Amino acid sequence: MWQQPGMNGFTFDADSGDTEVDIAEDADTVGDDTMPDNVTIHFWLPLPAIFDFQACLTYMSRSPFECLYKLEADGINRLVPIGGEIHLIRLTCPTERMMRVELLYGEPFSPEDQDELACYVRDWFDLERNLEPFYQLASADPLLSPLIKSFYGLRLVGIPDLFEALCWAIVGQQVNLTFAYKLKQRLTEVYGDALEWEGNTYRSFPAPERFQEVTLEQLCSLQLTKNKAQTILEVARLIASGQLSRDQLLALKPEAAEHKLTAIRGIGPWTAHYVRMRCLRDQTAFLIGDVGLHNAIKHVAALERKPTVGELQTLFANWRGWEAYATFYLWRVLY
């Protein structure tokens, strides 16, 4: 049911974890086998400059239909598959400089699990990114400078799991976000795993293998269109059979990864760039056709109409290298 360890494609960078390691290792981790239920296990991750947890949480709380995590009391809880097993974790930032990663439910972490989870969280919140250049560029830009003030410290929240990222993009094609969230919720409730914990139900997005026996009709009954249902089944098949993976896409140049994705029927340039942005962490991803982006620019530039393709290209030429962050910050003005 859960993906094999490593299948999910976390990238381990041999020399990127050094700042975290010494801190994590002398965290007061309790780890004997007879651990009582109320023992908590946690470790800490150092936070980069220009990071505001609250700004990220505000973004993440935008939909009441979000079903893959719960925000409460200045923290966030979610299920994560670590070492091939289900874990319920909680993230908080009790201090400016450190993020606390706590295990609420599941087997205590092995050192390898902890590394994997640390990678997951760093990836999720894009903690490795140096935002200085973007902020420098934005501070001199008439459209972006108000945004980096309003949303200071916001990180491009990622979707580390390729299948989830693809499905989220697919269900979000040409529908309003409210409906997209409902579709994701139905997919998750029907096909995902659930865990009850302290009166709440936590859910994880289904693994692609789960769709092996699922029919078009079954997906359509969740109010997915036939095209979307078809595309999701095809993507599930490709990932489950190993023909498509995050690691494989990461090994390619962005354009090649995009091409590999758009070769799949039902995945066009918007979806491919969306995945580049949220999953592959490609900062040059540019959703030029995105309606939300058009509306955001119309709003911040006080236009009477939506921007033309030419205007978009001119604008984004100023933000080269940071297209994804510019887009992510622009989207924020809409919600």
Added chain:
DNA sequence: CGCCAGGTAAGGA
């Protein structure tokens, strides 16, 4: 009822 929504594919100039 009508327009819109974080599109895509197919067909034609």
Added chain:
DNA sequence: TCCTTACATGGC
């Protein structure tokens, strides 16, 4: 290569 159009489905 660049435009048009059909499609599909709910939100408001």
